[in-house]
Amino acid sequence: MINGTTAPGFEAVKRSFERQMRTLAEENAQLCVYHRGEKVVDLWYSKHSDPGFGPDSLVNVFSSGKSLEAIAMASLVGRGLLSYETRISELWPAFGAGDKAQVRVADLMRHEAGLATFDTPVDVDDLLPDNIKANRVGRIIEGQKQHFRSIETGPREYHAMTRGWIANEVFRRVDPAGRTIGEYLAEEISGPLQADVVVGLNGGQLARVSDITPLGIWRHLGASFRPKFLGRRVQHNFLQVMARLLKILGSVRRGAAARMPPVKGMQGVSFFNDKRMRQGETPSANAHASARGLARIAAMMAAGGELNSVECLGTPAWQALHQDPEPASMGGVLPTRFTQGGVDQFLPSPEGSHWFTRALNDGRGGFYGWMGLGGSIFQWHPESEIGFAFVPTSLHLLDFVNERGKMLQATVLECVQGTVAP
Numbered sequence: 001m002i003n004g005t006t007a008p009g010f011e012a013v014k015r016s017f018e019r020q021m022r023t024l025a026e027e028n029a030q031l032c033v034y035h036r037g038e039k040v041v042d043l044w045y046s047k048h049s050d051p052g053f054g055p056d057s058l059v060n061v062f063s064s065g066k067s068l069e070a071i072a073m074a075s076l077v078g079r080g081l082l083s084y085e086t087r088i089s090e091l092w093p094a095f096g097a098g099d100k101a102q103v104r105v106a107d108l109m110r111h112e113a114g115l116a117t118f119d120t121p122v123d124v125d126d127l128l129p130d131n132i133k134a135n136r137v138g139r140i141i142e143g144q145k146q147h148f149r150s151i152e153t154g155p156r157e158y159h160a161m162t163r164g165w166i167a168n169e170v171f172r173r174v175d176p177a178g179r180t181i182g183e184y185l186a187e188e189i190s191g192p193l194q195a196d197v198v199v200g201l202n203g204g205q206l207a208r209v210s211d212i213t214p215l216g217i218w219r220h221l222g223a224s225f226r227p228k229f230l231g232r233r234v235q236h237n238f239l240q241v242m243a244r245l246l247k248i249l250g251s252v253r254r255g256a257a258a259r260m261p262p263v264k265g266m267q268g269v270s271f272f273n274d275k276r277m278r279q280g281e282t283p284s285a286n287a288h289a290s291a292r293g294l295a296r297i298a299a300m301m302a303a304g305g306e307l308n309s310v311e312c313l314g315t316p317a318w319q320a321l322h323q324d325p326e327p328a329s330m331g332g333v334l335p336t337r338f339t340q341g342g343v344d345q346f347l348p349s350p351e352g353s354h355w356f357t358r359a360l361n362d363g364r365g366g367f368y369g370w371m372g373l374g375g376s377i378f379q380w381h382p383e384s385e386i387g388f389a390f391v392p393t394s395l396h397l398l399d400f401v402n403e404r405g406k407m408l409q410a411t412v413l414e415c416v417q418g419t420v421a422p
Contacts, residue, residue, distance in 0.1 A: 001021065002017065002018050003045070004031075005041075006040065006041050006043070010040045012411050013408065013411050016407060017031050020404060021045045026047060027048075027394040028044075028047065028393040029393065030392075031044070032295035032296075033388050034302070037308065041412070044291075055291075057208060057290060058209045058289060059210050059290070059391050060272050060286060061372045062272075064371055064372035064377065065282075065284055067378055069163070069284060071189065071301070072184050073167055073171065074313055075184070075312075076174050077316075078318075078320070079317075081176075082105060084340040085104055085106060086104060087103065088100070092170060095141065097142055098142075100115075103146075107155075108167065108342075109163070110156060110328075111157060111159045111338065112154075114157075115144060115162050118144050118162060120143070122137055122165070122262060122263050123263075125280075126280075141165065141169060150332075153331060154329060156330050158330055158334075164283035165284070167284075168181045181283045186198070188312065193297060193307060193312065194296070197294060198287065199283050210393050212269065212273060213395065272285075289378075292389075296387070298369070298378060298379060298389055300312050300387070301369075302382050302385050302386055302387045303385060305318040322382075325345040335360065343368045343370060346379075349361050364410070366383050367380065367381045373397070374392075374395025375390070375391075376390060376392065376402070384413065386412060388409055388412060
């Protein structure tokens, strides 16, 4: 069932991966890790020996794509085409309508633009690159007013899909070639690095995609009643799951994102398996990648913007992307430290921290990046020179901060730091 290789010293990662595939509700999954520029873990699993799934299969990694759009925006900073302090309305005057004139690029990247959702849903065909360039999405954004949750919780609210749509509009207006983020990634990142990472799939790539399969909420809750020693197939027990669910639900009910589905016709997560949706560009929630591809880009980021003599980000751009991590609660719930460039900085939790802080951070301290709905992780650790990617097709929607993948990250850190248990 488990295929692939691990380098000497990383055998514990394979054992952890095997244990997770055996004990949790998994269908297909990939794990790839680089250390000091070398691939040290390359594993994949298929529960039913799916002949269509392998190490190079493409899977929707949802919000892991937010780090890809952050890299794209940083490239503009590195070329001197914009600053994170720049007001978006200076680059795109029509954006300033609806009291948005003061929104900076850094506000957008930190999820503080007050645009967590739009009053008008986007048509799925508007997300095709040609239609993006015809300003179909841009016109919706131009007419949108800001919505902030409350003064008490602060401006940081998860722009789950909208951050990527807005960033794409900024990017194509500033990039001298007028490219979208998906086009930039193909030409400047994925292509030169030979990394299977795509925003906006073409016909040939569509044939390589594996569907995502949500683990239903009721099935997840039911599985959480079973004790671990009797074969519980989810990470947490019922009380732990309910504590996380109630905390998140309270935030969603109060937040702007509860008002309207972002895309016309969207009913549930499986909508992302739609062929038209896959072809469109939603960088924040609809990137498709293999773990091999993501880990290769993560290795480049861990090494300061260059891998195997291929420079993707110069030092100034890389440093600017990681600068000024600001602690703030996301929607009054999730403790985050987003940099001005839009990636989170994960740090070990101080003693006495809230359990949600520990759930998010402990085991991935020192990493930067983000993660995707229900499972995927795309992060890098500059100090230890680790590039990490976990890509499952089974989405555990109640695993809100991807703790099952975090177990694998923690094992990788132990191997690198020489503290792994025998």
